[in-house]
Amino acid sequence: MDDTTEWLLKTAQTQAEQAKSYEEAAFFMALQTFIQTQAKRLEQAEGEVDGRTWDHERW
Amino acid sequence: MKTLVIVSHPELSNSPTQQFLKASATPLADVTWHHLDAAQPFAVAEEQAQLLKADRIVLEFPLYWYAAPASLHQWLADVWTDEFAVRPQQLRGKSLGLVVNFSQPEKAYQLGGAEGVSISELLAPYAALARKTGLKLLAPLTIAQFAYQTEKQRAALLVQYQQYLTVDQPQHFDAQAAWWLQQLANSTDPTLTILADTLQQRQDRLESLQQTLAELKQGD
Numbered sequence: 001m002d003d004t005t006e007w008l009l010k011t012a013q014t015q016a017e018q019a020k021s022y023e024e025a026a027f028f029m030a031l032q033t034f035i036q037t038q039a040k041r042l043e044q045a046e047g048e049v050d051g052r053t054w055d056h057e058r059w
Numbered sequence: 060m061k062t063l064v065i066v067s068h069p070e071l072s073n074s075p076t077q078q079f080l081k082a083s084a085t086p087l088a089d090v091t092w093h094h095l096d097a098a099q100p101f102a103v104a105e106e107q108a109q110l111l112k113a114d115r116i117v118l119e120f121p122l123y124w125y126a127a128p129a130s131l132h133q134w135l136a137d138v139w140t141d142e143f144a145v146r147p148q149q150l151r152g153k154s155l156g157l158v159v160n161f162s163q164p165e166k167a168y169q170l171g172g173a174e175g176v177s178i179s180e181l182l183a184p185y186a187a188l189a190r191k192t193g194l195k196l197l198a199p200l201t202i203a204q205f206a207y208q209t210e211k212q213r214a215a216l217l218v219q220y221q222q223y224l225t226v227d228q229p230q231h232f233d234a235q236a237a238w239w240l241q242q243l244a245n246s247t248d249p250t251l252t253i254l255a256d257t258l259q260q261r262q263d264r265l266e267s268l269q270q271t272l273a274e275l276k277q278g279d
Contacts, residue, residue: 004257011254023086027242029214034239038261041232045268052275 005039062090062224063113064158067120067131069096076160076205080119083217090224095130106138111149116194117156117224118185125174125181135188144192151193156223157185160202197223198230236262 009032016028064084071077071094084090093109095101110116120127144150159178167173168181178201189196200223202216222229226238240262243255 004261008254008257011250015251023083023217026214026217029211030218031239033215034235035258037232038236038258038265042261042265042268045265045272049268049271049275052272 001039005035008035060089060114060225060227061112062087062115062117063109064090064092064117064119064224065131065134066092066094067096067118067128067134068094069128069130071096074121076121076202077119079205079213079216080158080220083220084224087221087224095134096128099130099133101134101137103138103140106134107143110138113153115154115156115224116150117158119158120160122159122161122181125176139188139192148193153194154197155185155189155194156197157182157199158202158220158223159199160205162204162206165201165203233262233266 012028012031012035016025016032019025019028066077066081068074068077071081081092084092091109091113098106118127118131120131126132159182161168163174168176168178170177178199182199186196188194200219205213205216208216219229222235222238226234228234236258240255240259243251243258246252246255
């Protein structure tokens with residue numbers, strides 16, 4: 001996991017722990033799942049662009 | 060977007076699932092939560108007026124013997140008349156959502172599963188109703204075994220439900236991202252501003268990569 005994703009997750013976790021209402025805590029708990037999904041999609045998209053760019057059969 | 064949630068449940072106060080969903084919808088400004096069993100006998104003109112005002116209609120109910128409870132059937136029979144919903148096509152262009160909960164695991168509802176029938180098959184009459192009345196059907200939001208859900212699963216459900224009631228295309232990741240960013244934009248906490256900016260930059264990067272991929276695929 002890269003540093004930015006780690007910071008985002010940690011920040012959302014802290015916010016969830018310090019939340020003043022159930023709804024706020026739930027929001028930041030669920031935000032962690034969004035952060036992970038976005039990071040995964042980003043990694044996959046970067047990988048696919050790299051893969052297609054360096055595929056010599058398509059040059 | 061104005062959303063009308065039509066809840067069919069004979070014992071609402073005894074349903075932890077419905078109480079949870081009701082509390083999740085309470086902070087949402089443009090959402091009306093309407094409990095059918097408390098509104099019987101139906102004031103048909105008022106019910107129809109509420110439907111006309113909504114941009115999204117959500118039918119919410121537990122599965123009883125593979126179908127909705129009686130109040131939803133009665134409401135459809137009384138309110139969704141031919142003269143109201145079919146011939147004039149007054150509801151055309153609105154969206155129809157379905158929020159359905161059940162006490163078996165999700166995997167029970169599939170071919171070869173414990174129930175041997177899929178949720179899509181059971182909800183097929185609502186797809187037919189949407190087709191007939193010109194409504195755009197959303198993929199159903201299903202809630203399996205709420206009683207056994209962990210805190211994390213419930214947190215995810217709260218957000219998923221709020222998005223289902225308020226986001227134009229709640230199943231699309233880009234639309235979900237826009238929802239998160241919009242929620243975070245209301246914060247004055249500097250840490251959250253940095254967090255929101257970072258998520259926005261990542262989303263922009265993701266959309267730019269998807270654009271590049273679409274162009275690369277076009278060249279294939």
